Amino acid sequence: MLRQSLSVLRIQQRKLNRIGRVWSAAAFSTSPLAPPRTPAHPPRIPQVINPPALLSSHFTPPIHTTTTTTVHTTAAIHTTANIMTAPPVLRIGVAGAGRMGRIHIENILSLSRVTVTAVCTVLPHEIEWAKSVLGPEGVVTPDYNEFVNLPNVDAVLLVTPTGFHKDQVFGALKAGKHVLCEKPIAGNPADAWAVYYESLKYPNLKVACAFPRRYASVFVEAARRIKNGEIGEVTTLRSQTTDLYQNDEFLINYIKHSGGIFVDCTIHDIDACLYLLGKDVLPTSAYGTGSANLFPQFKEFGDVDDALGLVNLDGDKTVMNVYGSRNNRHGHHTMTEIMGTKGRILINGQPRLLQVDISDETGTRMIGAKSHMELFTEAFKLEIEGFRDWILDGTEAHFNLKDAAKAVSIAYSLMESLRSKHSVDIALPGPSA
Structure with a gap:
């Protein structure tokens, strides 16, 4: 019996070690950063922080220390183990995988506490490239409406032709997503200011235009x-x-x-x-x-x-x-x-x-x-980190x-x-x- 219990503990520890950058995506079926939704399924891995605190629009990130924590699994196994609290991860969906889109995707995947979970593009060669980079766990779709409503996307990065920016920002905000849009924010002043004023209607969402300088x-x-x-x-x-x-x-x-x-x-x-x-x-x-x-x-x-x-x-x-x-x-x-x-x-x-x-x-x-x-x-990477920290930690952004x-x-x-x-x-x- 003791050997069986130890075996269960080792299995749970290995699961925690695999969480890494996709911890947030695997732990919850809903976005921890978007407005709360009713989970479609219970958590499939041990819960290491309090879900209500994480799902609130303003949450305090967990302290990264080794603590004695009671682990709850979907099998209702209760035991005590020393584990490292996993930090929250910002899950970004990228629209556009051309020259600049690829730079952003590769930068994001090289950073901590942020990952790419989905890509939206209509071009066959970009679809093929995105699938090869994201692997089977990533979502690649030509349908922007499907893309912005994915439950495993917290924020949208728009790297699309300028003429699409206004409508795509509006769609992302309506879906409850944070937005980082490549410059310019729109192709003419009327659309640019429409984006700005629309963003004011969503005080709990972050909206930014990417200027690396x-x-x-x-x-x-x-x-x-x-x-x-x-x-x-x-x-x-x-x-x-x-x-x-x-x-x-x-x-x-x-x-x-x-x-x-x-x-x-x-x-x-x-x-x-x-x-x-x-x-x-x-x-x-x-x-x-x-x-x-x-x-x-x-x-x-x-x-x-x-x-x-x-x-x-x-x-x-x-x-x-x-x-x-x-x-x-x-x-x-x-x-x-x-x-x-x-x-x-x-x-x-x-x-x-x-x-x-x-x-x-x-x-x-x-x-x-x-x-x-x-x-x-380096500034392109720091820009992504600034966007990440603005959302996850409430850090002042540029x-x-x-x-x-x-x-x-x-x-x-x-x-x-x-x-x-x-x-x-x-x-x-x-x-x-």
């Missing part, structure tokens, strides 16, 4: 110093995103549907400037200009390959200058400069990927990044959905100015009736 260590440090008043009152911000020169069919087709260089490219700079300012400023006017000397065919799409934008903020007290280019021959270069009444901060002044200089008979050169994704590799909506309004106004060759007044839409 908000989690890049150099931008976080600059924002901290600005907030501390080290450069005084900010008067001017200058930021650029210049991409490696690329002349191929992929780029040309991409530009056709990108929304324009300000909406697709320098919106990163616009949001970075709003983040660094650290306050709710009102954009008042925008002027955009540019040229298409390298890619004259861009003019057919109402776009350019080099663009410069000026934006007045906060009753014309602050000026934002953004520059974007598709013609950077040495690689990708993101740079931001903030001028204040008492000083200046320069971020990524030189196009470095690593703090390494190489000197030889040809001179001295540095190692630069080839792409935005390469330069901000996301700002109102800024994301403002960024669309500013970028859209700059494109309008670029095409009309006139300055444009910026009007921010209010909530719809």
Whole structure:
């Protein structure tokens, strides 16, 4: 009898050891982070924390210590054992498994306390890839409505074409899911602000737009110093995103549907400037200009390959200058400069990927990044961790959905100015009736 009891204990311990990252998904048939639902089946593994506390909209994560705990199983076996309390896990469903979607999925699967339980895509090659990555336990479906209503999905990450963002955010919120949406939050100001105002109707759900610079260590440090008043009152911000020169069919087709260089490219700079300012400023006017000397065919799409934008903020007290280019021959270069009444901060002044200089008979050169994704590799992961901790722990996040909506309004106004060759007044839409 004693041997049988010890055998049962070993089996239960092995089950606990297998819980890992999918503990929350295996322990409950309903989401521990979404609004409470009646479980379809009782827990199938030992309960290690109190379900009512976990299912509440605001819960305190368990302390990660070894404790003496009474284990309850579905077979009503009661015994005492020393076990390690398993932490909650955020279960993310990812919509879109293309270039950026794959980066996010692989990043999530490399992190702790977060996992991918489902993927939604209509493209056969993406479906095949997602199934190979998630394995038999993952759900891969082309049906977005089915996807957002899956009980093993707590949050949705949208990596889909911009035109789908508004309706997909609305659908996820209606299904009780948290949302992280790739930039831009929507393709035009009306839709962007509709998303923002809709999010206010769901105070228990987190809604964010993904801008990785908000989690890049150099931008976080600059924002901290600005907030501390080290450069005084900010008067001017200058930021650029210049991409490696690329002349191929992929780029040309991409530009056709990108929304324009300000909406697709320098919106990163616009949001970075709003983040660094650290306050709710009102954009008042925008002027955009540019040229298409390298890619004259861009003019057919109402776009350019080099663009410069000026934006007045906060009753014309602050000026934002953004520059974007598709013609950077040495690689990708993101740079931001903030001028204040008492000083200046320069971020990524030189196009470095690593703090390494190489000197030889040809001179001295540095190692630069080839792409935005390469330069901000770590920031993309920190962004996911920030989203996870915001939901699981209530940790303060760097996301700002109102800024994301403002960024669309500013970028859209700059494109309008670029095409009309006139300055444009910026009007921010209010909530719809």
